[in-house]
Amino acid sequence: MITVEAAQDLLFSLVSPLEVEFVPLANAAGRVLAQDVVATRNQPPFSASSMDGYAMKSDEVELHAMFKVVGEAAAGHAFQEIVGAGQAVRIFTGAPVPEGTDFVVIQENITRRGDLITITDEPGTKSNIRAAGVDFKIGTTLESPRQLAPQDIALMASMNIHQIPVTRKPVVALISTGDELVMPGETPGPDQIIASNTFGLKAMLEGLGAEVRVLPIARDTEQSLITAFGLAKSADLIVTIGGASVGDHDLVGPVAKDLGMEQSFYKIKMRPGKPLMAGGLGDSVLIGLPGNPVSAIVCGHVFLAPVIRLMLGLKDIVPTLQTATLTHALEANGPRQHYMRAHVDNGQMTVFENQDSSLLTVLADANALAIRPASDPACEDGRRIHYLPI
Numbered sequence: 455m456i457t458v459e460a461a462q463d464l465l466f467s468l469v470s471p472l473e474v475e476f477v478p479l480a481n482a483a484g485r486v487l488a489q490d491v492v493a494t495r496n497q498p499p500f501s502a503s504s505m506d507g508y509a510m511k512s513d514e515v516e517l518h519a520m521f522k523v524v525g526e527a528a529a530g531h532a533f534q535e536i537v538g539a540g541q542a543v544r545i546f547t548g549a550p551v552p553e554g555t556d557f558v559v560i561q562e563n564i565t566r567r568g569d570l571i572t573i574t575d576e577p578g579t580k581s582n583i584r585a586a587g588v589d590f591k592i593g594t595t596l597e598s599p600r601q602l603a604p605q606d607i608a609l610m611a612s613m614n615i616h617q618i619p620v621t622r623k624p625v626v627a628l629i630s631t632g633d634e635l636v637m638p639g640e641t642p643g644p645d646q647i648i649a650s651n652t653f654g655l656k657a658m659l660e661g662l663g664a665e666v667r668v669l670p671i672a673r674d675t676e677q678s679l680i681t682a683f684g685l686a687k688s689a690d691l692i693v694t695i696g697g698a699s700v701g702d703h704d705l706v707g708p709v710a711k712d713l714g715m716e717q718s719f720y721k722i723k724m725r726p727g728k729p730l731m732a733g734g735l736g737d738s739v740l741i742g743l744p745g746n747p748v749s750a751i752v753c754g755h756v757f758l759a760p761v762i763r764l765m766l767g768l769k770d771i772v773p774t775l776q777t778a779t780l781t782h783a784l785e786a787n788g789p790r791q792h793y794m795r796a797h798v799d800n801g802q803m804t805v806f807e808n809q810d811s812s813l814l815t816v817l818a819d820a821n822a823l824a825i826r827p828a829s830d831p832a833c834e835d836g837r838r839i840h841y842l843p844i
């Protein structure tokens with residue numbers, strides 16, 4: 455058995471970032487920017503007023519000074535003439551600042567009679583003008599790679615970039631295996647259960663930016679698995695769930711090998727997740743997850759999520775671990791690195807009593823996987839423990 459880190463390295467070496475495609479700006483949220491985008495305009499393209507008021511020359515601005523209003527500048531409607539001495543222009547937020555002016559006195563500080571205005575309150579020293587290009591200039595770059603947040607979309611819109619280079623979405627085929635499984639909504643027989651982790655993994659993968667195809671459940675026969683692998687052929691990543699262990703009905707490994715899988719590893723020093731398997735299968739990467747629901751989802755966090763990030767061309771694919779203080783003692787760990795379901799609140803960690811890998815209720819209560827190194831001795835409360843937030 456190899457360590458989690460060794461398994462991650464072997465797995466990541468099978469994966470490369472996918473190719474670039476262009477999508478309309480309106481569909482780019484959440485996608486990964488694959489190439490830097492560069493502004494070809496300045497924002498604002500002109501000096502603009504940041505307030506509603508009157509534009510004038512700064513060296514004429516003082517309490518009680520009077521001006522003649524010679525015109526108006528509104529957003530989208532510049533004042534076209536040059537403003538002379540003793541003159542002011544009525545101006546609104548977002549309007550270009552007229553030539554000959556460099557100061558806007560807000561209207562609250564002005565008294566107006568007809569075309570005459572007087573500064574009747576202290577105007578202060580702030581010009582209330584946004585310089586041309588203060589937000590971004592021609593050449594300003596939004597750097598890749600980055601998962602595009604709403605504010606990135608707004609920035610690219612402002613730059614007038616409307617076709618966005620993004621990494622193609624990884625296509626993931628999810629194959630659940632087992633005669634005992636039915637889909638949610640179906641009526642299970644007395645010896646059947648509902649395929650659950652399949653849908654937890656689908657949610658996780660879609661949240662990461664993958665396109666997920668849930669294939670029909672493969673039954674515990676070679677033929678059924680061969681059919682499922684056939685349906686999965688065009689996927690970038692094929693994920694099987696279950697049938698990975700050593701029982702007579704655990705057929706994923708042997709069938710995948712018959713179909714040409716070049717196995718990178720099988721079995722790792724991880725709890726839960728021991729029977730994890732990975733390899734190359736045709737043009738796809740195959741990851742065989744253990745069937746126990748918690749095992750599959752924990753392996754999803756530790757292996758699938760980084761693989762998707764790598765395919766998307768992101769950096770820092772393995773999340774940085776955090777630390778919290780244990781609120782109680784813990785027994786010594788066994789020979790496998792243990793990802794224990796735990797809850798962290800305000801830096802204080804409680805590790806749940808029952809760590810059976812079938813318990814989705816316990817996993818649903820957890821917001822952290824406390825990581826115990828292999829053969830970690832018993833520890834007292836107050837110890838700092840690494841964890842992976844989930």
Ligand SMILES: Nc1nc2c(c(=O)[nH]1)N[C@H]1C(S)=C(S)[C@@H](COP(=O)(O)OP(=O)(O)OC[C@H]3O[C@@H](n4cnc5c(N)ncnc54)[C@H](O)[C@@H]3O)O[C@H]1N2
Nearest residue numbers: 630649650651652695696697698699704728744745746749
């Ligand atoms: N003799 C040994 N037995 C087992 C070992 C071992 O080393 N020696 N390892 C155990 C460990 S650890 C794990 S983990 C499991 C993994 O088994 P499989 O990957 O072969 O999974 P299955 O047997 O198919 O299923 C296990 C369990 O999970 C349920 N399951 C499967 N798929 C789903 C699904 N999509 N949704 C919900 N539940 C699912 C299945 O019904 C079983 O209850 O092997 C141990 N055995």
Ligand code: MOO
Nearest residue numbers: 726727728749811
């Ligand atoms: O490794 Mo199994 O995944 O402990 O339950």
